[in-house]
Amino acid sequence: MDQLLDFSPVFENLDQILAGFWATIRIAVVTAVLALLFGTFLTALRVSPIPVLKRTGGFVVNLLRNTPLTLVLAICILAVNDTLKVTLSSVEGVNRYWWGVLGLSVYTSAFVSEALRSGINTVPIGQAEAARSIGLTFTQSLRMIILPQAFRAVIAPLGSVLIAMIKNTTVVGAVAYGSEAAAVMKLMFFDLGASIPIFIGFAIGYLILTLPTGFFFGWLAKRMAVAR
Amino acid sequence: MTDSGIEAGGTNLRKDDPPKDDVSGAPAGTPAPDDGSPLVRLEKVNKYFGQLHVLRDIDLSVQRGEVVVVIGPSGGGKSTLCRSINRLEPIDGGVIEVDGRRLPEEGKELARLRADVGMVFQSFNLFAHKTILQNVTLGPMKVRKVAKAEAEREAMALLERVGIGAQAAKYPAQLSGGQQQRAAIARALAMKPKVMLFDEPTSALDPEMVNEVLDVMTGLAREGMTMIVVTHEMGFARRAANKVVFMADGQIVEENTPEEFFTNARTDRARDFLSKILTH
Numbered sequence: 001m002d003q004l005l006d007f008s009p010v011f012e013n014l015d016q017i018l019a020g021f022w023a024t025i026r027i028a029v030v031t032a033v034l035a036l037l038f039g040t041f042l043t044a045l046r047v048s049p050i051p052v053l054k055r056t057g058g059f060v061v062n063l064l065r066n067t068p069l070t071l072v073l074a075i076c077i078l079a080v081n082d083t084l085k086v087t088l089s090s091v092e093g094v095n096r097y098w099w100g101v102l103g104l105s106v107y108t109s110a111f112v113s114e115a116l117r118s119g120i121n122t123v124p125i126g127q128a129e130a131a132r133s134i135g136l137t138f139t140q141s142l143r144m145i146i147l148p149q150a151f152r153a154v155i156a157p158l159g160s161v162l163i164a165m166i167k168n169t170t171v172v173g174a175v176a177y178g179s180e181a182a183a184v185m186k187l188m189f190f191d192l193g194a195s196i197p198i199f200i201g202f203a204i205g206y207l208i209l210t211l212p213t214g215f216f217f218g219w220l221a222k223r224m225a226v227a228r
Numbered sequence: 229m230t231d232s233g234i235e236a237g238g239t240n241l242r243k244d245d246p247p248k249d250d251v252s253g254a255p256a257g258t259p260a261p262d263d264g265s266p267l268v269r270l271e272k273v274n275k276y277f278g279q280l281h282v283l284r285d286i287d288l289s290v291q292r293g294e295v296v297v298v299i300g301p302s303g304g305g306k307s308t309l310c311r312s313i314n315r316l317e318p319i320d321g322g323v324i325e326v327d328g329r330r331l332p333e334e335g336k337e338l339a340r341l342r343a344d345v346g347m348v349f350q351s352f353n354l355f356a357h358k359t360i361l362q363n364v365t366l367g368p369m370k371v372r373k374v375a376k377a378e379a380e381r382e383a384m385a386l387l388e389r390v391g392i393g394a395q396a397a398k399y400p401a402q403l404s405g406g407q408q409q410r411a412a413i414a415r416a417l418a419m420k421p422k423v424m425l426f427d428e429p430t431s432a433l434d435p436e437m438v439n440e441v442l443d444v445m446t447g448l449a450r451e452g453m454t455m456i457v458v459t460h461e462m463g464f465a466r467r468a469a470n471k472v473v474f475m476a477d478g479q480i481v482e483e484n485t486p487e488e489f490f491t492n493a494r495t496d497r498a499r500d501f502l503s504k505i506l507t508h
Contacts, residue, residue, distance in 0.1 A: 049334070124351075124353075126349060126351050126353035127353060127355060127356065129316055129347075129349065129353060130347075130349065130353035130354070130355065130412075130415075131355070132316065132339070132342060133314055133316065133342055133345070133346075133347035133349075133416075134342070134343065134366070134367035134371065134415065134416070134419055135339045135340065135342045135343025135344075135367060135371040135419065136339065136366075136367070136370060136371060137335075137336060137339045140370060140371075144366065144370065145355055148357050149356060149357050152357065226356045226357050227356065227399060227401035227402075228356050228401055
């Protein structure tokens with residue numbers, strides 16, 4: 001019973017734990033940026049008037065959305081990096097970090113794209129017609145009129161996508177980049193024995209990252225809502 | 229009655245109307261030298277929605293400075309005709325020319341043409357995430373590459389002209405319907421269009437706001453803007469139109485002067501339509 005409530009392993013190894021979460025944050029922030037960029041690009045393909053681009057976008061999203069993240073990351077690390085020897089940095093740790101971020105980014109971009117596409121469906125067709133009628137090209141009206149309104153409509157669901165992504169960094173730890181928090185927890189379990197206090201300590205760490213993310217996106221969604 | 233190019237020339241039939249509530253300001257259109265060729269020309273235009281034949285062999289010519297009002301029963305193809313002129317509705321056959329050039333199929337060429345053809349929609353369609361001022365300056369800045377300060381100066385002048393200068397910093401949802409539609413007219417005028425298309429501009433408005441929009445349109449007509457107006461406002465047609473086009477079942481049934489049309493329509497179909505709307 002004493003051991004059950006003994007949080008000393010958490011406090012004694014706090015620097016190690018914080019280093020793990022710092023790695024998690026580094027993965028999550030860069031992935032968030034890349035996933036939003038890729039996801040927006042995929043959405044642009046899917047709504048483009050050119051059939052081959054439309055189909056390509058749809059195919060990529062469906063492929064990524066229906067493949068387990070573990071497989072996506074394993075393809076990045078085992079197939080492309082280890083077997084094909086395509087590296088992103090000569091420093092092994094940095095290399096594996098970027099492969100992990102890249103794999104998680106393309107995987108998450110499929111979900112970003114889905115959210116964004118549902119956002120585009122909330123923008124009335126008249127907005128696109130008005131944009132075209134003043135002479136904006138397809139890309140201009142997408143960039144200046146449609147996507148800004150679509151993004152505002154899906155801020156809250158995008159928050160959920162990003163929370164899922166933050167939790168998915170644990171898979172990056174297992175497959176690609178062993179410095180992030182969940183991998184640190186596994187090492188601590190090996191060294192100190194699996195214990196509920198360590199587990200609770202890490203769970204709280206993830207809550208500290210994800211809860212504010214959810215609140216922030218909820219607040220942002222209200223603030224940025226487009227009045228019609 | 230589908231003669232093309234009848235009643236050419238710019239004899240102004242609306243000049244007998246005493247000017248009232250005139251919207252003052254710089255003239256919007258820059259009328260090109262009138263060589264007698266129509267600014268907008270439709271020839272044998274056909275359009276289908278699936279099995280439905282919505283435009284049947286439409287021939288229509290609109291001269292520079294002319295105000296053409298298109299009226300007729302719902303579902304007669306009026307809006308489709310209006311929207312086909314800037315290719316928001318692609319057509320299935322025939323020719324549409326604006327200023328002597330055929331409508332391009334797609335891409336940058338089409339965008340350039342649309343910049344010269346102003347459009348005002350029934351549901352305003354102001355960009356919901358932008359202020360009124362941004363709505364008006366967007367086209368000039370992004371399409372015409374006008375500098376921001378210049379675009380804003382011209383936009384404010386246009387907003388003053390349509391009577392909503394004080395609303396420039398607000399978002400569309402904060403304005404009344406009539407104000408939004410006037411902002412939409414300013415947005416279209418900011419592109420300095422050669423011709424303005426109005427697709428039932430007052431149909432979504434509360435009755436007390438209809439006149440403020442019609443006054444702006446009447447002012448534009450007086451200044452010589454070429455206009456194609458789909459509307460149910462018979463008063464506007466009488467007051468501002470050079471030509472009334474009566475459409476039913478996808479065809480132009482009658483083209484006439486407003487006086488002739490309202491007092492002595494040539495076709496039974498038109499007389500029947502008028503008897504239904506003018507009796508109350």
